[in-house]
Amino acid sequence: xxxxxxxxxxxxxxxxxxxxxxxxxxxxxxxxxxxxxxxxxxxxxxxxxxxxxxxxxxxxxxxxxxxxxxxxxxxxxxxxxxxxxxxxxxxxxxxxxxxxxxxxxxxxxxxxxxxxxxxxxxxxxxxxxxxxxxxxxxxxxxxxxxxxxxxxxxxxxxxxxxxxxxxxxxxxxxxxxxxxxxxxxxxxxxxxxxxxxxxxxxxxxxxxxxxxxxxxxxxxxxxxxx
Amino acid sequence: xxxxxxxxxxxxxxxxxxxxxxxxxxxxxxxxxxxxxxxxxxxxxxxxxxxxxxxxxxxxxxxxxxxxxxxxxxxxxxxxxxxxxxxxxxxxxxxxxxxxxxxxxxxxxxxxxxxxxxxxxxxxxxxxxxxxxxxxxxxxxxxxxxxxxxxxxxxxxxxxxxxxxxxxxxxxxxxxxxxxxxxxxxxxxxxxxxxxxxxxxxxxxxxxxxxxxxxxxxxxxxxxxxxxxxxxxxxxxxxxxxxx
Numbered sequence: 001x002x003x004x005x006x007x008x009x010x011x012x013x014x015x016x017x018x019x020x021x022x023x024x025x026x027x028x029x030x031x032x033x034x035x036x037x038x039x040x041x042x043x044x045x046x047x048x049x050x051x052x053x054x055x056x057x058x059x060x061x062x063x064x065x066x067x068x069x070x071x072x073x074x075x076x077x078x079x080x081x082x083x084x085x086x087x088x089x090x091x092x093x094x095x096x097x098x099x100x101x102x103x104x105x106x107x108x109x110x111x112x113x114x115x116x117x118x119x120x121x122x123x124x125x126x127x128x129x130x131x132x133x134x135x136x137x138x139x140x141x142x143x144x145x146x147x148x149x150x151x152x153x154x155x156x157x158x159x160x161x162x163x164x165x166x167x168x169x170x171x172x173x174x175x176x177x178x179x180x181x182x183x184x185x186x187x188x189x190x191x192x193x194x195x196x197x198x199x200x201x202x203x204x205x206x207x208x209x210x211x212x213x214x215x216x217x218x219x220x221x222x223x224x225x226x
Numbered sequence: 227x228x229x230x231x232x233x234x235x236x237x238x239x240x241x242x243x244x245x246x247x248x249x250x251x252x253x254x255x256x257x258x259x260x261x262x263x264x265x266x267x268x269x270x271x272x273x274x275x276x277x278x279x280x281x282x283x284x285x286x287x288x289x290x291x292x293x294x295x296x297x298x299x300x301x302x303x304x305x306x307x308x309x310x311x312x313x314x315x316x317x318x319x320x321x322x323x324x325x326x327x328x329x330x331x332x333x334x335x336x337x338x339x340x341x342x343x344x345x346x347x348x349x350x351x352x353x354x355x356x357x358x359x360x361x362x363x364x365x366x367x368x369x370x371x372x373x374x375x376x377x378x379x380x381x382x383x384x385x386x387x388x389x390x391x392x393x394x395x396x397x398x399x400x401x402x403x404x405x406x407x408x409x410x411x412x413x414x415x416x417x418x419x420x421x422x423x424x425x426x427x428x429x430x431x432x433x434x435x436x437x438x439x440x441x442x443x444x445x446x447x448x449x450x451x452x453x454x455x456x457x458x459x460x461x462x463x464x465x466x467x468x469x470x
Binding site: 025026027028029030031032033034035047049055056057058059060061062063064105106142143171205206208209210222223224225226 | 228229230234267269270271272273275276277278279280281304308312313314317318319320325326327328329440444447448450451457458460461462464
């Protein structure tokens with residue numbers, strides 16, 4: 001029996017006010033800019049702009065996997081915690097979330113609606129009350145991976161299979177992508193197939209290529225060292 | 227890698243690039259250097275302190291003294307109209323980089339190179355071609371470049387000059403809207419037949435780069451995989467629709 005819950009999983013933070021004086025910043029003569037709608041301003045992290053589009057960014061070709069072959073699994077080291085095929089995954093408790101997302105390439109998209117299975121629900125289905133380690137690595141088709149502390153998964157993340165009331169398209173990460181909306185969107189790994197729980201933090205794909213290890217948009221943690 | 231710091235750069239000159247783009251040449255005395263394929267973040271500050279950031283590909287090669295950005299004007303955009311119509315020599319703004327460690331080309335491993343550009347997606351490949359000209363002349367290389375028309379093509383004269391000078395560099399054009407009179411080349415969007423005729427056969431030493439609008443990159447990358455090219459040999463960079 002499929003159950004749909006309404007939930008707002010994203011914690012909405014208030015943008016930290018800039019304390020840096022603009023006097024040191026060079027003025028770009030003649031630049032006016034397009035200000036964010038004042039109503040949305042507290043929802044848009046520094047350096048971001050709001051778009052209604054949903055741009056696609058990925059490092060290589062889009063993998064196309066059939067739902068018959070698709071599985072999702074979790075493990076700690078070599079020890080499997082749980083594995084679900086597509087039908088079994090659909091039988092898990094489905095949660096709906098309306099969240100804002102923020103891409104490191106500067107666009108933010110407000111009020112996006114997703115459905116899927118929360119990490120909490122997956123852990124529960126695997127017989128666990130909480131994540132077994134402090135860190136996790138999400139692994140995807142196409143060799144992509146990303147690291148996330150498990151405290152950022154608990155109560156905040158899901159494996160999403162639907163976007164805007166339709167199945168998630170392959171270009172946007174379907175059949176399933178990780179959704180960790182409070183971090184930059186590269187952390188919401190497309191084409192996710194497994195989560196590996198790890199004891200010590202380990203950089204994933206983009207994190208090994210100059211992007212920030214954690215990626216908090218409210219602190220503008222775009223690149224290594226930010 | 228150390229922190230990427232914002233640095234102030236000044237506009238040295240601006241040149242038209244096709245019909246809707248400009249190349250902005252910058253004086254960037256603190257630039258740490260880059261690899262072909264990398265990009266930068268640009269930050270503009272209005273007189274009231276409001277700031278906006280966007281990313282642009284670096285079109286200049288690592289050895290060039292000035293840093294050149296290719297900017298296509300996006301209708302309704304915030305930063306690209308400024309950089310393509312308002313900016314003048316001597317204007318200043320901030321920039322940081324280089325950014326991106328995957329869509330980069332390093333001459334050292336050798337091999338074969340196949341690049342597929344759509345519109346302003348040719349910008350990072352100019353950095354590759356200029357760098358290749360300096361350090362890897364003779365490396366078997368193909369650039370397949372899709373432009374709307376000859377007037378929209380960017381860097382066309384330079385690309386053709388590089389190809390004339392090096393028989394190992396093959397440049398193939400296709401025009402999707404308007405081809406020149408008596409044009410005998412391709413005059414359609416890149417499809418499986420064009421890729422079969424222009425791309426080197428699948429080879430472990432072949433590296434493929436595809437850069438352009440999302441639908442262009444999605445279509446070509448998917449077709450290349452269907453034609454038997456390994457997904458891990460294909461690197462993509464997608465623009466937009468709002469990646470202005």
